[in-house]
Amino acid sequence: SQQGEEDPQALSIQEGENATMNCSYKTSINNLQWYRQNSGRGLVHLILIRSNEREKHSGRLRVTLDTSKKSSSLLITASRAADTASYFCATGPAGLETGTASKLTFGTGTRLQVTL
Amino acid sequence: NAGVMQNPRHLVRRRGQEARLRCSPMKGHSHVYWYRQLPEEGLKFMVYLQKENIIDESGMPKERFSAEFPKEGPSILRIQQVVRGDSAAYFCASSPPGGSYFTGELFFGEGSRLTVL
Numbered sequence: 001s002q003q004g005e006e007d008p009q010a011l012s013i014q015e016g017e018n019a020t021m022n023c024s025y026k027t028s029i030n031n032l033q034w035y036r037q038n039s040g041r042g043l044v045h046l047i048l049i050r051s052n053e054r055e056k057h058s059g060r061l062r063v064t065l066d067t068s069k070k071s072s073s074l075l076i077t078a079s080r081a082a083d084t085a086s087y088f089c090a091t092g093p094a095g096l097e098t099g100t101a102s103k104l105t106f107g108t109g110t111r112l113q114v115t116l
Numbered sequence: 117n118a119g120v121m122q123n124p125r126h127l128v129r130r131r132g133q134e135a136r137l138r139c140s141p142m143k144g145h146s147h148v149y150w151y152r153q154l155p156e157e158g159l160k161f162m163v164y165l166q167k168e169n170i171i172d173e174s175g176m177p178k179e180r181f182s183a184e185f186p187k188e189g190p191s192i193l194r195i196q197q198v199v200r201g202d203s204a205a206y207f208c209a210s211s212p213p214g215g216s217y218f219t220g221e222l223f224f225g226e227g228s229r230l231t232v233l
Binding site for chain 2: 004031033035041042043044045048088090092100101102103104105106107108109
């Protein structure tokens, strides 16, 4: 089973609208990260939120984390055609000291299509 | 300021052949992670290595797959006797060993796409 599962699996919106993607996970985490993947390319880190944080902003991105529900959401405001990509959440394992390297467990992704 | 370099970007092999995928981490990074991505799916963790040391290989298939990260040179993911089910994109990521300024993010290469005929 997936540690992280995003929903919706696919999302189609018009430019200028907001896009919200959700991620649920199963085990305790140290941090949760969101990555973007353009078609045929590698993943690019977008934003990280620690387990003791509830909300974080970066430009047009807003991420929330609810550890009691084991869920996170990524909001992209005022979307642009260039935001068209797949978005993945990834979790770092609990019990990790801050600043320690570790593998990440990725979810299944949300495919976002932004049309003009 | 090169990022994570993977090669080849595309590799075609016939069933039974060997595939070798290479990954050079970002400068200053000593940790390498390999992930596999099937079409329209997420990334599945395979192996996590430091120089000359396998830290976690819990995602590696028990047979035919091996990985190394030697003292000198790139990390290598080796798949022996490939089968059609090995067709996928293989991504390498790197990170520094850690530290007070390390946030935990991974830096990904562009991937190597293996097609098994």
